[in-house]
Amino acid sequence: MKYMRTASFAKLVEALGRDYDIYAPVQEEERLLLQRLVPGENGGGASVAWNPARLGESLKPIWFQTSRVVSRWTAEGPEAGPTPRPRAIIGAKGCDLAALGIIDKVFRDHTFQEPGWCAAREQNLVISGDCTTCLDSCFCTMVGHAPHPEAHFDLNLSPLEGGFGVEVGSPKGEALVADHADLFEEAGGEQVAARDAARAEMTERVEAQNEPHAVRDPFAQSIEKHKSNRLWEALAATCVQCNACNMVCPTCHCFFLVDVAGEEGSSRLSCWDSCFEGGYARMAGGGTPRLQLVERFKNHYHHKFVSFPKNWGVTACSGCGRCIDACMGRIDKRACLHRLETEWLPSDTLQGVQ
Ligand code: SF4
Ligand code: SF4
Structure with missing residues (x-):
């Protein structure tokens, strides 16, 4: 593990601004918000705030925009959609990064590869951080994750006295440390022990707050077993x-694809979809199984906890x-x-909720 002083972190962020658009937590009145850092507007490295837990907004749109041009047709023929500038994301937490690994399964580590996702995963840089508190709704430990990043980061920061313990998670992270060697020191054994103790304490805290929700069986088992439980209607x-x-x-x-005609040609957009929408599973001919x-x-629960696993x-x-939340x-x-x-409400059919 390396060690980086707080002042050195601000310098690192300043340096990153040369190659990346930087997205980081910034304090705005009472709230910590994910902001794009624009020098001269909301400051540079010194304006980055430490987010003790995950932010309110997900980091997903940084890799996977709500709507994105995937291709265009003009008089000259088809062309690929634009690729955004590389982005550096600061303040990602364990749950945010576990989520990246989950989407990677579908969009990257597969015979079908989603080009926009793969390009963003390749070019973006992630500086993550351990959680130093948890929100009432946090339950990462119930689904096999931890309140500190375990993978998918380039550098991970663990707060220690006067600075951060730094873990390198990728060749990109290694290169970053090598290029800015003056900002890093070797961490001592006591610093490693302090980080490990803080992580163990946070893990226990998340586990303890979720005790009332504990289940005996894995979620998948209980969802499969209770397919015809009328309790779904109440839920x-x-x-x-x-x-x-x-x-x-x-x-x-x-996501769904939609074609939009413009004056200089047409664009095909990829837009986020929702499985709660009536038209989500609609097939040609208009029928829907849901x-x-x-x-x-x-289906939302079944997909997340049964069919996806x-x-x-x-x-x-x-x-x-x-x-x-x-x-x-x-x-x-x-x-x-x-x-x-x-709980069990017996019935073979689900009725009553439109
Ligand atoms: S289902 Fe809810 S808790 Fe699970 S990753 Fe999505 S937003 Fe987070
Ligand atoms: S967030 Fe909206 S769509 Fe999702 S369960 Fe709640 S009310 Fe339904």
Whole structure:
């Protein structure tokens, strides 16, 4: 492990600005917001704030924009959509990075590769950080992750007295340390021990706050077992189909394509989709297997906790808890999964929720 003083971190951020557009947490009145750093406007390295837990917004749009031009047709013929400048993302947490690994399974580590995602993963730089607190909705430990980054970072920072313990996670991170060797020192054994103790304490804290939601069986088992439990109707009763849970989720990655005609040609856009939408599973001819909202609600859970792990070997949830905070129906995924295991409302059919 390396050690970097707080002042050196600000210098590193300044230096990164030459090669990257920088996105980092910045304090705005009461809130920490992910902002693009623009020198002369919201400052440089010194304006980056330490986010003790994950930010309210997911970092997903930095890799996978809400809507993106994937190709264009002009009088000269087809051309690929524009590629954004490389971006450096500061302040990613363990759940954000676990989510990157989950989407990689579909968009990158596969015979089909999504070019926009692959290009962004290749060129962007990630400086992540250990969580030093947790939000009420955080449940990363329930889905096999931790409140500190375990993979998918270039450098990871663990707060220590006067600065940070620095872990290098990739060749890009190694090159960064080598290029700015004057900003880093070798960490001592006591610093490594302090980092490990802080991580263990945070892990225990997240586990303890989720005790009331603990389940005996893995989520997949209880969802499969309770396919016909009428409790699904009760769980979905306050869902107003706002799609917020999909939009804030760092692992949701469904999109649709739409063609838009312009004066100088046409563009094909990729836009985020939501599995709560009535038209999401609609097929040619207009039929849909999930006409009722409760069926779409159940499918959302089934996909994240049953079919995705079956196909890709990992749950499609990193436990960030953003869907809990964003839900205007006050639906808490942890509580739903816990109730599914412990309550049973018998029925073979699901009715009553539109
Ligand atoms: S955020 Fe809540 S209300 Fe909105 S679609 Fe998701 S579950 Fe339904
Ligand atoms: S399903 Fe909810 S808790 Fe899981 S990754 Fe998505 S937003 Fe986070």
